[in-house]
Amino acid sequence: MLTRQDLLDNVDEKLRSAQILYDAASYDSSFYLCGYAVELALKARIVKHLKWKGFPENKGENAAFRAVAKHDLDYLLRFTGIEAQIKPALGTEWTTILEWNVELRYKHGHTTASKAKRMLEHSHVIIQVLKG
Numbered sequence: 001m002l003t004r005q006d007l008l009d010n011v012d013e014k015l016r017s018a019q020i021l022y023d024a025a026s027y028d029s030s031f032y033l034c035g036y037a038v039e040l041a042l043k044a045r046i047v048k049h050l051k052w053k054g055f056p057e058n059k060g061e062n063a064a065f066r067a068v069a070k071h072d073l074d075y076l077l078r079f080t081g082i083e084a085q086i087k088p089a090l091g092t093e094w095t096t097i098l099e100w101n102v103e104l105r106y107k108h109g110h111t112t113a114s115k116a117k118r119m120l121e122h123s124h125v126i127i128q129v130l131k132g
Contacts, residue, residue, distance in 0.1 A: 001054035007044035011037045011127060018120060027116035028108055034116075034123040035073070035100025041130040042076040043068065049081035071102035086129060093122040 002010075014037035022030040043055050046068055056069075068079055077083045077094075086094055096118055104110065111119075 001056055003054045004044050004047045007040050007047065007055060008131065011040045011044065011131075014040065015120075015123065015127070018123070022113075022116050022120055025113070027111040027113055028104070030116045031100070031111040031119045032104050034119045035097065035102075035104070038073060038097050038100070038123055038126055038130075039071060039076065041127045042073060042080060045080040045082065045130045046076065049079065073097055073100065080130065082129065086126065090125060090129065093125045096122040097126055 014033045018030045018033035018037065021027075021033065046052070047055050068076060070076060077086065080086075099115075099119070
């Protein structure tokens with residue numbers, strides 16, 4: 001089981017790595033890691049909202065896990081308790097975040113420097129709210 005702090009530490013590491021990759025002009029990887037960081041932040045927020053001890057790492061740890069064992073960021077947001085706060089106030093940022101999906105890990109050449117920069121900036125904004 002991953003504690004909320006484990007998840008948040010992983011979020012910070014993914015964002016640091018995304019920045020390093022962006023600075024090295026590896027825009028696809030930077031973009032991907034930003035989305036992955038948001039996914040982890042969403043799961044950390046779910047742990048907090050549902051008052052779980054941690055986020056299950058496998059199906060045997062928690063039956064409720066199946067409901068949130070997803071990579072769909074918009075779906076995960078529903079379980080955070082702050083969907084109504086994020087979507088109206090941070091609609092532009094959230095729309096950028098929704099450009100991510102887990103399948104991007106297999107693609108190359110899909111991200112420009114400006115798109116990666118926007119993803120980095122908007123990920124930081126969304127993650128700060130999720131950490132609250």
